[in-house]
Amino acid sequence: MVTIDDFSRLVAGIHRSALCPDDWAQAIDDVRCAVGATGGGLSIAEGNTLRLINVNVPDEAMASYGAHYQHIDYVLAAVETGPVGTVRTGSELVALEADSEFDADWMRPYEMDDGVFVRLTDGALPTSIILAAPKRSRRFDTPERSALVTALVPHLQQALRTQQHVRGLVDSRDDLVQAVDAVAHGIVVIGLNGHVAHLNYAAKRMCCAGDGLRVRDGSLRATRGSVDARLQRAVDDAFTRDGLGPWGGSVVCPRPSGLRPYVIHAVPADRTTDPPFRARRVIVAIIDPEAEAEPPGPLLRRIWGLTAAEADVAVRIARGSELHTIADELSVSIATVRKHLQHVFDKTGTRRQAELVRLILTLRL
Amino acid sequence: MKDVTVEDFSRLVSAVYGAALEPWRWESALREITGELDGSGSALLIPDCVNWYNSTLPAEASEAYQQYYHRLDRVAAATAGGPVGVVRTGTELMPLVRNSEFSDWLRPYDIDDALVVRLGTGASPACLIVAAPKRADAFDAPERVGLVEALVPHLQQAVRTQGLFAGLAGVNRDLAEALEAVRHGCVIVGADRSVVHLNSSAERILRADDGLRIAFSAITATTTPASGRLQRALSAALGLDAVAGRGGSLLCERHSGNRPYLVHVLPLRREKPSRPRALVLIADPAAAPRSAAVLLRHLYGLTESEADVAVRISRGAALAEIGEQLSVSITTVRKHLQHVFGKTDTHRQADLVRLVLALDP
Numbered sequence: 001m002v003t004i005d006d007f008s009r010l011v012a013g014i015h016r017s018a019l020c021p022d023d024w025a026q027a028i029d030d031v032r033c034a035v036g037a038t039g040g041g042l043s044i045a046e047g048n049t050l051r052l053i054n055v056n057v058p059d060e061a062m063a064s065y066g067a068h069y070q071h072i073d074y075v076l077a078a079v080e081t082g083p084v085g086t087v088r089t090g091s092e093l094v095a096l097e098a099d100s101e102f103d104a105d106w107m108r109p110y111e112m113d114d115g116v117f118v119r120l121t122d123g124a125l126p127t128s129i130i131l132a133a134p135k136r137s138r139r140f141d142t143p144e145r146s147a148l149v150t151a152l153v154p155h156l157q158q159a160l161r162t163q164q165h166v167r168g169l170v171d172s173r174d175d176l177v178q179a180v181d182a183v184a185h186g187i188v189v190i191g192l193n194g195h196v197a198h199l200n201y202a203a204k205r206m207c208c209a210g211d212g213l214r215v216r217d218g219s220l221r222a223t224r225g226s227v228d229a230r231l232q233r234a235v236d237d238a239f240t241r242d243g244l245g246p247w248g249g250s251v252v253c254p255r256p257s258g259l260r261p262y263v264i265h266a267v268p269a270d271r272t273t274d275p276p277f278r279a280r281r282v283i284v285a286i287i288d289p290e291a292e293a294e295p296p297g298p299l300l301r302r303i304w305g306l307t308a309a310e311a312d313v314a315v316r317i318a319r320g321s322e323l324h325t326i327a328d329e330l331s332v333s334i335a336t337v338r339k340h341l342q343h344v345f346d347k348t349g350t351r352r353q354a355e356l357v358r359l360i361l362t363l364r365l
Numbered sequence: 366m367k368d369v370t371v372e373d374f375s376r377l378v379s380a381v382y383g384a385a386l387e388p389w390r391w392e393s394a395l396r397e398i399t400g401e402l403d404g405s406g407s408a409l410l411i412p413d414c415v416n417w418y419n420s421t422l423p424a425e426a427s428e429a430y431q432q433y434y435h436r437l438d439r440v441a442a443a444t445a446g447g448p449v450g451v452v453r454t455g456t457e458l459m460p461l462v463r464n465s466e467f468s469d470w471l472r473p474y475d476i477d478d479a480l481v482v483r484l485g486t487g488a489s490p491a492c493l494i495v496a497a498p499k500r501a502d503a504f505d506a507p508e509r510v511g512l513v514e515a516l517v518p519h520l521q522q523a524v525r526t527q528g529l530f531a532g533l534a535g536v537n538r539d540l541a542e543a544l545e546a547v548r549h550g551c552v553i554v555g556a557d558r559s560v561v562h563l564n565s566s567a568e569r570i571l572r573a574d575d576g577l578r579i580a581f582s583a584i585t586a587t588t589t590p591a592s593g594r595l596q597r598a599l600s601a602a603l604g605l606d607a608v609a610g611r612g613g614s615l616l617c618e619r620h621s622g623n624r625p626y627l628v629h630v631l632p633l634r635r636e637k638p639s640r641p642r643a644l645v646l647i648a649d650p651a652a653a654p655r656s657a658a659v660l661l662r663h664l665y666g667l668t669e670s671e672a673d674v675a676v677r678i679s680r681g682a683a684l685a686e687i688g689e690q691l692s693v694s695i696t697t698v699r700k701h702l703q704h705v706f707g708k709t710d711t712h713r714q715a716d717l718v719r720l721v722l723a724l725d726p
Contacts, residue, residue, distance in 0.1 A: 002371065004371055004374050004515055007371050007375065008378070008518070012522065015522055016522065018526075019526060151371055151372060154379050155375070155382075158386075159382075161386065162382070162386055162526065166529070166530075166533070169533040169537065170533065172537055173533060173537050173540065176540035176541060178634055178642070179553050180543045180544060182633065182646075185547075187547075189540070189543050198539055198540065250660055251664075263723060269542035269545065270539075281538075281539055283542055283545070283546040287723050289719065289720065289723040299614055303627075304616075317715055318715070320713060320715050320716045322713065349624075351681070352683055353714060353715050354718045357714075357715045357719060358681055358718050358722060359650055359681075361718070361719060361722045362627055362722075
């Protein structure tokens with residue numbers, strides 16, 4: 001068998017591939033060389049398709065395999081339906097359908113009609129390692145080769161588990177990033193050192209607009225000094241104060257543009273479970289009352305069956321317009337606006353403008 | 366020390382990588398390494414994660430080390446300040462601590478020799494320490510040093526892997542907390558319509574089983590018209606039908622008779638059609654804004670009565686109703702409302718409702 005140093009090198013390559021899947025080809029090729037196989041690969045079942053990380057197999061062999069032979073590859077089929085972790089040999093598996101089309105027309109001409117094969121994972125979509133070699137008078141599965149492959153199997157399995165785990169973490173990170181980006185408010189996650197750990201899409205836009213808020217030296221700051229002092233205190237309070245309500249602290253942040261000020265809330269998050277109950281993160285939610293997206297007319301029409309004219313009136317009411325302004329804007333009489341509004345009340349089950357505004361605003365995202 | 370076979374080495378390496386995935390397994394991994402080297406104990410210091418795993422030292426020894434003696438440990442300091450990946454020996458480093466205060470800590474545990482190696486870069490790198498008692502032959506026999514050297518790249522990679530996992534898990538925790546700050550119920554739904562993530566608002570709503578619930582790990586509307594609409598909106602958002610990548614909004618009636626939930630379904634990750642995701646946002650029009658009265662007083666300087674009137678108006682009550690509820694005349698309610706308008710810079714009730722609702726993310 002190989003020396004400890006050689007083995008260590010093979011295993012390091014395998015475990016490295018768990019974090020950098022692009023390295024699999026190199027890791028498998030090293031294993032292929034160590035056992036003296038002609039071609040090798042990792043076959044990964046993915047739904048109805050098969051992904052092959054193959055090494056040292058001629059391109060034309062791979063092309064014809066993908067186009068035709070993969071469907072009659074009885075060797076791989078036997079490996080994938082067989083026991084997990086067991087080293088299977090060419091002499092055992094190739095013989096299952098010796099001289100069949102796959103054997104005679106593909107494996108033999110490409111000198112892959114012997115070898116060792118191991119199914120590495122369980123489940124309906126298994127991953128297997130293939131180390132193929134030409135059939136010679138002496139069987140490929142010598143005790144040394146089998147021992148080496150047997151010793152590598154747990155490492156291959158472990159690396160695949162690690163890879164799976166990383167993928168799971170990365171996937172859920174991507175999911176959460178997008179979900180947080182879909183929120184209309186600015187959301188900023190602040191870490192223990194006071195630095196911004198994450199900004200959602202809306203918060204990035206607000207900070208870039210520089211209309212009263214920005215990120216400086218990694219921290220969220222209000223541009224006006226007195227407001228900034230209140231903001232930093234609110235964040236600090238959210239980190240440290242015991243028995244704080246759901247709101248750590250709230251600040252109104254005026255904007256140089258003269259638009260309605262931002263409303264900012266700092267909320268403690270990820271609190272320690274033992275006293276002192278210190279938050280490890282603070283979530284800052286920034287609301288831009290100007291940008292409170294109003295739901296489009298079509299949505300109101302679909303949800304409550306409003307007519308186009310009724311939806312138009314409802315949207316304008318929610319925006320804060322008065323009836324006579326709406327009448328002017330739409331060039332209709334105030335009586336008509338009132339009539340539309342009455343229908344809107346009836347269809348939405350509301351009785352007053354304030355109630356209607358409240359209902360419509362809950363449609364915001 | 367007995368000869369190390371490839372099988373022995375393979376077992377040690379497996380244990381090391383296994384610990385990267387499940388850090389509680391470091392103890393047994395270190396015990397195996399200690400046993401193979403015929404030492405008396407070993408420890409892995411991972412300062413960035415504030416972890417100390419040791420194989421054989423009693424708990425009070427670790428505690429005393431972490432709380433006090435680590436500052437006096439000049440062997441660890443020399444290792445952490447030395448070259449990366451080089452195995453250092455007790456012959457070289459132990460004289461640094463002999464007859465120092467640190468030997469008070471070493472003596473009861475019979476630590477007199479060691480092999481140490483710095484694994485990481487940076488100001489406070491991870492280090493491996495394998496300790497041994499005083500013996501006739503030195504601990505730094507070539508076979509031992511060779512084995513530790515062979516383990517170094519694996520320990521390094523395991524520590525890196527563990528750091529990566531901790532980092533990703535931390536980011537995911539942060540993002541999940543960020544969704545907690547949203548008033549709406551937020552549910553992330555996977556390709557098979559199963560719930561992948563939900564915030565605690567969503568959990569509350571779904572647990573209440575008032576028109577929406579989780580059945581067979583999928584989010585389901587329990588009233589007939591809403592059920593079909595929700596399924597269609599999900600299919601559209603997940604790209605399972607012809608109109609790919611579009612979501613939808615719907616009303617979901619409630620058994621309690623409360624105002625229906627407003628449900629928005631949005632497609633997520635348009636750039637990765639192989640793993641579609643949808644975000645379901647559930648707004649409950651019946652839920653009062655959290656602590657709106659407190660916020661109005663705090664942010665706009667309203668009095669208690671003014672804030673009370675403002676909140677009731679934002680819930681849709683008429684002035685006469687409010688007067689009755691608070692047992693005051695309608696003139697008084699009007700007067701409060703005038704003050705509210707003045708202090709919040711609003712002019713009409715609809716304006717005020719917008720402002721109050723905007724207070725709550």
